[in-house]
């Protein structure tokens with residue numbers, strides 16, 4: 528992202544990013560990427576498109592690629608499967624994981640090996656003894672990088688490298704005889720050219736809520752729910768959600784939840800926060816905010 532990257536909320540509030548942090552994170556990734564065989568990018572299964580930073584395709588050019596659809600426990604299983612297929616069709620090796628409970632995490636070794644099969648075969652033919660595959664975890668903030676590393680590495684992991692006379696600088700975590708992980712994940716800044724992507728990233732807490740208007744977020748969420756999860760709003764808030772006017776629905780939520788200002792005017796900001804909190808705490812159920820571009824049927 529460049530210095531001028533920003534998104535605009537309503538009333539043209541401009542959101543500025545932090546080019547200094549981004550440049551540093553990118554530099555760190557560029558240095559690390561030289562040392563690894565495979566990049567394991569962690570996506571949030573609730574927003575598999577917006578949580579993927581397209582810059583990484585350039586950064587990881589020539590490396591094997593694995594995508595993990597993390598937080599699958601919070602996402603819609605049917606849509607997660609559709610996203611897995613979507614990215615597999617694009618040539619990625621994809622796994623569905625829940626880093627919090629560890630479900631699917633161990634199987635990542637196998638997925639990494641599959642992704643690197645070509646190298647393994649090549650080395651074998653040349654008679655080169657296979658050293659553990661070296662992987663780097665990357666992803667946008669809050670996608671679950673640290674949680675995944677802790678779960679994947681477990682308690683029994685051993686750190687290698689950084690020993691005097693061995694390697695200077697980088698620390699490797701030995702997962703098993705087949706895989707080593709760089710202990711510092713690559714932080715990818717969320718990238719968005721349009722406001723919708725920015726809002727989706729905000730839903731999952733990757734950017735600070737303060738920089739977006741809650742009403743923008745709530746209205747986007749309502750539109751998705753009306754379209755992809757009909758019935759949920761009526762069920763949760765006992766409102767008439769047959770109208771597809773998102774503003775009216777937000778007003779009804781505010782009314783039902785007693786989000787009122789002086790003079791009985793509805794406090795739309797408060798109502799928005801109720802809805803966003805309910806989404807984040809799974810009170811609306813397991814919801815995926817994005818559908819793969821090719822999938823039209825619900």
Ligand code: G4P
Nearest residue numbers: 597598599624625626627667668669670671672673674675
């Ligand atoms: P990061 O390094 O990419 O920034 O993300 P981190 O691991 O810190 O995870 C961000 C939040 O997401 C954490 O919650 C973490 O517990 C949660 N998380 C990670 N993976 C999963 C998953 O597969 N399922 C679910 N449900 N949650 C996951 P937190 O509220 O910030 O911390 P905590 O209260 O859980 O400790």
